[in-house]
Amino acid sequence: MALITYLPRNEDGIAAAIGILKQRFGERFQTGQAIRDQHGHTTTWILTQPPDAVVFPTETAEVTEIVKTCADHGVPVIPFGTGTSLEGHVNAPAGGICVDLSQMNQVLAVHAEDLDCVVQPGVTRSQLNTYLRDQGLFFPIDPGADASLGGMAATRASGTNAVRYGTMKDNVLSLEAVMPDGRVIRTASRARKSSAGYDLTRLLVGAEGTLGIITEITLKLHGIPEAMSSATCSFRTVEEACNAVIATIQMGVPVARIELLDTPMVQGMNGYSKLSLPETPLLMLEFHGSETSVAEQAETFGEIAADCGGSDFAWTANAEERTKLWQARHDGYWAALSLRPGAKGISTDVCVPISRLADCVTATQEKTAKLGFIAPIIGHVGDGNFHTLVLVDMEDDNEVARAEGFVSWLNDLAISMDGTCTGEHGIGQGKKPYLKKELGAATDDMAAIKAALDPKGIMNPGKIF
Template structure:
């Protein structure tokens, strides 16, 4: 595994804090090795670093009580949602207390007339959408995993619907959060816009638990579309597929989802889901709107794609067929793992301007081939974001080194193309070294903010900036 960052431990403070929290929380306080290991395990390839204890609060007040104890004894606090993060966000490099939000799973209010709702951080996106379905509403952010909404806000998640509905930063109206001294703040009201002071909502969204612990989220909602049309089309090359994406966006076709799957992914999907797609690059799309509008939009895309060499076009409004196609996309992680049974998957993502997308993807494919790595690529290409999943033997030190070289190459190439080293996975521990390359002196102002919000550096330390922060 890749080496994670280590930080000095405050052994006396940890012992004192754990004694107090054990008394306060009883059977919702755990120090067993198995549960601690579970709370250090995500889909990252970084070495797990378990916390010293895991606590399960059920209210904002209890989160505040935990943070106050930890602040008094200078003990790290690490928030935990569902463990689907990818860059070591829940590791505890200095030990400390993991605050598991899964018991804070209540949908507190749905304001259908205003198209918003208020939820606790442990609510998952699937749970919310199941609850909303009978009201004709849905929450559109879909990162693939059934992540908690608190975790999605903390990492500024996005996913397949981002090209139309935006990311978490566009869909969070307000937050309640426990700050580093245990005080509870609210960042905004339910109004759809405000120019009242600094935008603390957007500051906390994407802060990865380094500034405060999110305990309540006010989210934008959308009406379930009257009709949904899915479409797919194969292409002779990545370049042709990316050209179709650019033209579709430039024409202003209101596509809801537009996903790129490369040849390796199609091979995996065919085997896993029993499909018979041509094993060439494929675009998978979805259109939302009225019955007539979605058909027209799909036809317009088909015409655009044919002009750049697209073939084997298919569009369907059938819920069953549409779900089958998208289930294949959502199951892609497990499907691609079968390309190399027994291997571990290392996922990484970057995002570039869509005019550089074809160059970035083909460059990634060429680099993987040069390094003799098996690395399928899939992308939310309507906004230039793509993911690479390297399948490797973690016991092979040379292969691990080549994988590290590959992920570094992807990040640095994306930055060179005026893109970002992470479109939606976050920095965590895994991409700390690329942040300064991407943003330069701006990182100094970020660390100043961290120091002002968290002078003791107890809030998820060792993430985003590394050991020297605040």
């Protein structure tokens, strides 16, 4: 089983905080085992470490009250969005109070003329886009799961649209956050650029709740494109597909999405989503723009793909067909699980320069085959990021040990290629062993920032460091 650690518990402090917060929040403060397990549970293989209680605030002032109470008694505070993170971010290794922000789910303001909006952290990406639709606007970051925007900011989320629209760090203008001593700060204004002081916005984006709790987010928006088209193209090898990606990016084709699926992943999707794609390495793409430009982009990519050995190229602007295709992509996790019923999926991600992508993916395929694993690969290859889902019998200790060894090997491989151990999952608990390998002495400076802002160490302890 994936290694985790338990930290010392402050039993007296936890008991005192529970007594105070239970009296203050009543039914919005829960200590039942089932709800605690739910809020420690992760969608990966890392063991559940539940909190001692879960509280549901509805406004920033209540979050402040919770944090101050916990700070006074030295009790850990673990922020919780929708629980879709993959590296143990919401576990409570020292116990403590889970702050579930799902009831802070209001869109507070939309400034259509400025292409931005202000939301509470519990708003999900699909909720926001439904709210914005009649104004001709959308928020592009799409990690697949219907994650909360607070959680997406905290983990510096990414997704299928990142190659064109960037990640959360590129799309958050400002944050309101409750700091470890209960102070409320705002990191920036709504201005599109600023040279005013330290960039606290980007410090908190990706901090995984270890520096404060995000209670309000100002986000960049984009106009819904006039037209969209999607395309698929098959290749004989992953290397050919990666070469097509590199050529497409180098030629400046403004793809909105470009996803790589290896052969097992295509097989899983065909079965699970009732598709009939050729069962060889596949690229899925989406183009945004005017009706003319999306057609031109698709045709240009088709020519590039043909030069790289691509075949069965097809594109469509039909909304129903596009939706079916991308829904199948978003269901990739479940499609992969269908390849080995009863197995648990160990999802891990790395990111490398796109010039090394073919080498990294090919080496990964060879390694998993040598270990005897079914391990479908899917990736946001426009920026060099890919995911491997190793299907494991968790009752087989030998198999689990081999899977752990593979995950370690893959992270080391990516780092050796001048890449990163995580493109979008974050560090949490699962990636902690590799951060120091990747960044070296810089992690000491991160720890110094953590100690300065959170001297009692109460904000999501046991994560990142």
